[in-house]
Amino acid sequence: MAYETILVDTKGKVGVITLNRPKVLNALSLDLSGELCAALADFDADEKVGCIVITGSEKAFAAGADITEMQTMTYMDAYGSDFGANWDQVSKTRKPVIAAVSGYALGGGCELAMMCDMVFASDTAKFGQPEITLGVMPGLGGTQRLTRFVGKSKAMDLCLTGRMMDAEEAERAGLVARVVAGDKLMDEVMEAADKIASFSLPILMMTKEAVNRSYETTLTEGVRFERRLFQSMFATEDQSEGMTAFVEKRKANFQNK
Numbered sequence: 001m002a003y004e005t006i007l008v009d010t011k012g013k014v015g016v017i018t019l020n021r022p023k024v025l026n027a028l029s030l031d032l033s034g035e036l037c038a039a040l041a042d043f044d045a046d047e048k049v050g051c052i053v054i055t056g057s058e059k060a061f062a063a064g065a066d067i068t069e070m071q072t073m074t075y076m077d078a079y080g081s082d083f084g085a086n087w088d089q090v091s092k093t094r095k096p097v098i099a100a101v102s103g104y105a106l107g108g109g110c111e112l113a114m115m116c117d118m119v120f121a122s123d124t125a126k127f128g129q130p131e132i133t134l135g136v137m138p139g140l141g142g143t144q145r146l147t148r149f150v151g152k153s154k155a156m157d158l159c160l161t162g163r164m165m166d167a168e169e170a171e172r173a174g175l176v177a178r179v180v181a182g183d184k185l186m187d188e189v190m191e192a193a194d195k196i197a198s199f200s201l202p203i204l205m206m207t208k209e210a211v212n213r214s215y216e217t218t219l220t221e222g223v224r225f226e227r228r229l230f231q232s233m234f235a236t237e238d239q240s241e242g243m244t245a246f247v248e249k250r251k252a253n254f255q256n257k
């Protein structure tokens with residue numbers, strides 16, 4: 001499918017989506033959100049893809065929701081269209097999704113990164129929720145996800161002052177999994193994505209579901225959920241192959257079964 005606001009590519013078993021509105025620092029327009037969700041759904045349905053990467057440009061992952069689209073929006077426009085609800089599709093993706101962030105990840109850009117399963121950042125990355133400076137607040141999950149990542153105090157600091165934090169602070173705070181020297185970011189992201197995609201896909205998907213469940217439930221329920229999923233893995237051929245390969249001192253050959 002031909003897209004206008006994103007580039008889509010498959011490298012081995014990794015689906016790569018590059019946000020591509022360079023003139024406006026990848027501002028997240030409605031068209032972009034539709035195309036991004038469509039591309040994610042396609043990769044999710046593609047049996048040959050085991051991991052997905054979302055990235056932007058060197059200057060910007062994304063500088064937020066498109067302010068020009070929102071400038072004249074009324075309450076009824078926003079409520080009537082349930083503005084922002086389409087983004088829920090990103091976190092419903094069942095395969096692992098890595099955000100590869102260089103430059104600005106602000107507002108909706110920071111929120112998009114947080115919808116992914118892990119964030120790898122170049123040392124040039126800058127994260128923030130500057131909506132307060134525009135007379136609004138984060139609207140794509142920022143107040144909720146950022147607080148879970150970095151805790152209440154820093155989330156308040158970022159949301160109420162609108163300041164940016166650099167990659168090092170974001171890693172220290174728990175928002176970022178790895179910080180990588182700028183020119184090495186995509187190498188490191190693709191290495192991790194290739195590794196993830198080499199494992200059993202159903203087991204990856206169940207693992208992602210279990211980690212995500214920890215956000216939604218109590219510890220007791222979460223541990224029970226994990227245990228049931230773990231037990232169910234013994235119905236897969238990939239469990240048998242993985243453990244047999246270890247015992248036979250060879251590389252496992254997973255079949256996604």
Ligand code: CAA
Nearest residue numbers: 023024025027063064065066067068107108130138139140
């Ligand atoms: N929406 C629309 N256009 C944007 C944009 C955005 N979020 N961010 C940048 N642009 C445009 C600029 O208007 C500019 O366009 P022109 O060349 O036509 O003037 C172009 O991108 C380049 O931007 P700058 O000239 O401003 O670049 P800079 O290097 O001087 O500054 C920046 C970079 C600090 C990121 C600055 O562009 C900026 O502050 N952008 C807005 C960040 C922001 O407030 N994001 C939150 C958006 S609201 C949101 O996301 C709500 C939500 O949760 C749903």
